[in-house]
Amino acid sequence: MTRYVSSCFFTLFVLFLWRVEDIAEACRCLPQHPQQAFCDAEIVIRAKVVGKKAVSNNIKYDIQQIKMFKGCDQVIHAIFTDTTSCGVTLEINKEYLFTGKLETGRMYVTMCGYNPSWENLSAAQKNSLTRLYKSGCDCKIIRCTSLPCPISTSAACLWTDLGTDNGQNLACIKREDGSCAWYTGMAQPKK
Incomplete structure (x- = not known):
């Protein structure tokens, strides 16, 4: 049994070394709003x-x-x-x-x-490029993959629907009181 385990570890080690270069070159990025x-x-x-x-x-x-x-x-x-x-x-x-x-x-x-x-851009995204995105650059969009997700500042919007296109049609805009909220294009975010 020990010879079998040693053989398995050796095989895994060789496979790991073979893939190290591929792993090192992999591009790692998280989805971005x-x-x-x-x-x-x-x-x-x-x-x-x-x-x-x-x-x-x-x-x-x-x-x-x-x-x-x-x-x-x-x-x-x-x-x-x-x-x-x-x-x-x-x-x-x-x-x-x-x-x-x-x-x-x-x-x-x-x-x-x-x-x-x-x-592939929606009409809302195209519209946001010309005016909304720039006005929301003082806000931070925080990715949330599983609830609950804490937000430590009011100058942020929580992005919870990473797997859908819904959140990509919204813009995170700073409100009059300095806090940030999602804007759908219909009405300004309320206090």
Whole structure:
């Protein structure tokens, strides 16, 4: 029996070493509310992908910028993404919403960002991009995977429906009293 147990441990150890590289390269990110992605990003644009080319350790996607929601005054002509597991794969001739960072004059996006195709955004999300998300960046959206979830500040909204699209159609907005609440687009959040 001891020889069998030793053999099992040795096999498991070899399998573990074989997978260490894959595990180390895995991209780990938690689901992010669209508003939090907007607020955390340096640049948020709507753009159409028109070309693709490998550049060093990156993929360069040539784009036609349609609208700048947040960021710099310059027009972005290309988006860069990593060639590892954290990089995004985009389709040519398709429009996307990109949330990313600006590094050395280049816009970078990752799988951990929020980069859905434009056609998959709801009307509420598209509306929130132009006015609501920015006004709620002083609020914090707290993920809650199982109740109860404590909130230590009134300047936060609790995001409890991670597995559905419902919460993604809401915006967390600061109220007059300084607290934050979910806004549906119908009426301002009450005190």
